[in-house]
Amino acid sequence: MLHQLDINNAFLHGHLEEHVYLKPPAGYEGVTAGKVCKLKKSLYGLKQASRCWNLELKKVLLGHDFKQCERDHSLFVRYKGHKCCIILVYVDDLLLTGDDEDSIAQMKLVLDGAFTIKDLGKLRYFLGIEVARNCKGTMINQRKYAIDIVKDAGMENCHAVTFPFPEGIKLSTDQGELLEDPEPYRRLIGKFLYLNLSRPDLSFSVQQLSQYLSSPRKPHFQAALHVVKYLKGTLNLGLFYPSETEHHLYGYSDADWGSCMHSGRSLTGYCVFLGSSLISWKTKKQKVVSKSSCEAELRSMSQTTSELAWVAGLFEDLGITVPTPVPLFCDNKSTEYIAHNAAFHE
Structure with missing residues (x-):
């Protein structure tokens, strides 16, 4: 419980x-001059x-x-x-x-x-996260928080879209007119960041939009409103954690090579499962430029391995034994060969 x-x-x-x-507060009768x-x-x-x-x-x-x-x-x-x-x-x-x-x-x-x-x-309700429990498991979502985002954006009557980010769009730091007031955009992205606690489907959208907080432009704001339209049709989505699940930890790793058109850096995406329950996920731009898709995938695997090691350590602190080795899945054969051969790690 x-x-x-x-x-x-x-x-x-x-x-x-x-x-x-501190100075004596106003109304305090025991005030002595100079003290x-x-x-x-x-x-x-x-x-x-x-x-x-x-x-x-x-x-x-x-x-x-x-x-x-x-x-x-x-x-x-x-x-x-x-x-x-x-x-x-x-x-x-x-x-x-x-x-x-x-x-x-x-x-x-x-x-x-x-x-x-x-x-x-x-x-039942903790820091904007709604929790519902029964004998089958626990469901968490942020429905009320998502509804507030849609209302604050004035889009209660908009037509919902089925994809969380505009398809085929490439946002830029120098294309499009600058917003006269960037605060509404920044507030909206801040809300998306918190909503990402229970909505892994927004992870990529939030990563893309949060890059332009310093100088947001109209195309960025339009893309953010697209996410609001997606929320309008997916208010009830959340994460379900069954009460009975295997204590097997495993992760999935992927990379989008050279996806940033300005820096040439790649994008890392991973998710970590405990049994059938999704417990950790992230979309993040890599810190250095990778010279090949294989290298980008390897860096992505490295970041996922760090997360798996941390989660395994957390379960150890809780007194739960996680079977090892922990499986990590990747869709790049060359990266798998490098990971299994220490001579290639340079």
């Missing part, structure tokens, strides 16, 4: 390590407030036998015998899960005693 908590006034619980002074106040605990607005809060929460969790995961420092795990309790932290929002309801209830009391909490019950 997944539970959700919110810490009340989280940033006020942190203890300061530095000496911080200032010394802060003992953090306040909202301080640069170090979030770090102080995180250290305070970490101290409480470690004091109750939790271990901070090496691969993801926002994840805390505790094993007592055969009972497991897991806490995932996002600033002052916490997710609790495990195989023992008593441990979860006990941790709620501990956190409430240390900080005071707002118990939001079973997880």
Whole structure:
């Protein structure tokens, strides 16, 4: 079972390590001329407030036998015998899960005693992500968030399209008229970036459009509106994670050689599955120019391997054994030969 908590006034619980002074607030009667106040605990607005809060929460969790995961420092795990309790932290929002309801209830009391909490019950809506659970598995989507994007763009009555990016289009940094006000474009792309958390079908579109945030042009904005039209017809799409799936990790890797018309760099795309569940994906431009499609594919495989190693390590922190070796699939024979022969790796 997944539970959700919110810490009340989280940033006020942190203890300061530095000496911080402030002028007495207006209305404070104990003001002495020429004197200032010394802060003992953090306040909202301080640069170090979030770090102080995180250290305070970490101290409480470690004091109750939790271990901070090496691969993801926002994840805390505790094993007592055969009972497991897991806490995932996002600033002052916490997710609790495990195989023992008593441990979860006990941790709620501990956190409430240390900080005071707002118990939001079973997880249904978390940071814009809707969660639906039953005996068959868990479904996550961002339907409400996608609807808000369509409404904010004023395209509730538009005709939906079936492809997330205009077919055959090549966007450029110097073609098309510059937008007079680039802020609407930047806000829209920022929303797409967050929507990509549960919509892998938008990964390529977001990668392409986010390259032009500094000087967006009208063709870029038209392409972004095309994505909104696609959202209009796919509001209910999301990711389903079955409750029963094999603990086999595997990945798929691909590359688009020299696809960037300005830099000549290639595009990497990968996705990682646990059993039948998609758990990680990315579309990203490679850092260097590849001289052949084979080289571009090899770099893509290298990036995918790094992701697989990180995910495998994360499962190790959770106490889950992932069978090795982890399969990695690629559609380029030459790259496979290079990967199997260390002499060719140069």
